[in-house]
Amino acid sequence: MTFMLILSITVIAILILSGRAKNMRPNDWLALAIALLGVNFLRGGNLIFGSGLIAGAAAWSGFKLFGDRKTTTAEKGKPRNLELDQARSLLGVSEGANAAKIKSAWRSRLSEHHPDRGGDEELARQINRARDILLEEMEAIRHK
Structure with missing residues (x-):
C-alpha cells in the first residue's frame, strides 16, 4: 500500500512538473489509474493480469503519457x-x-x-x- 501511494504521487508529480497534466484528457487519467492498478497486481505476483492492465492502459492512452510534447x-x-x-x-x-x-x-x-x-x-x-x-x-x- 505504501509503495503504491509513493508511486502514484511520484507519477502525478512528474506529470504536473513536466506540464503534461494540463493536456491530459479524462481518458488519459483513467488509463494512468488502470496502469497503476496493473503495477499493484504485478507487485502481488499476478503477472498476467497486471501486464494485461498495463498494456491495455498504454494502448488506450496512445502511449503518450510520458512521450514528447506535441509542440516542437x-x-x-x-x-x-x-x-x-x-x-x-x-x-x-x-x-x-x-x-x-x-x-x-x-x-x-x-x-x-x-x-x-x-x-x-x-x-x-x-x-x-x-x-x-x-x-x-x-x-x-x-x-x-
Whole structure:
C-alpha cells in the first residue's frame, strides 16, 4: 500500500512538473489509474493480469503519457510562407487582415467546429494553430 501511494504521487508529480497534466484528457487519467492498478497486481505476483492492465492502459492512452510534447521548437519558430497561406485559407482571411479580423474569423470558424458542439477536435486544433500563426506573424512584422 505504501509503495503504491509513493508511486502514484511520484507519477502525478512528474506529470504536473513536466506540464503534461494540463493536456491530459479524462481518458488519459483513467488509463494512468488502470496502469497503476496493473503495477499493484504485478507487485502481488499476478503477472498476467497486471501486464494485461498495463498494456491495455498504454494502448488506450496512445502511449503518450510520458512521450514528447506535441509542440516542437520548429513550431515555435517563424512560420514559413506555406504555413501562412494555409492558415489564411483555413480562417478565410486575406493577406492584409488585421488582428481584429483574424480573431473574428477564428471565433466564427471555431464556433462551427468546436468539439463541445460535435465538431472535429483535430480541425479545432488546426483552427487555433492558424490563429496563432497569423497573430505571431503580425507581431513579428510589427517588431521589425
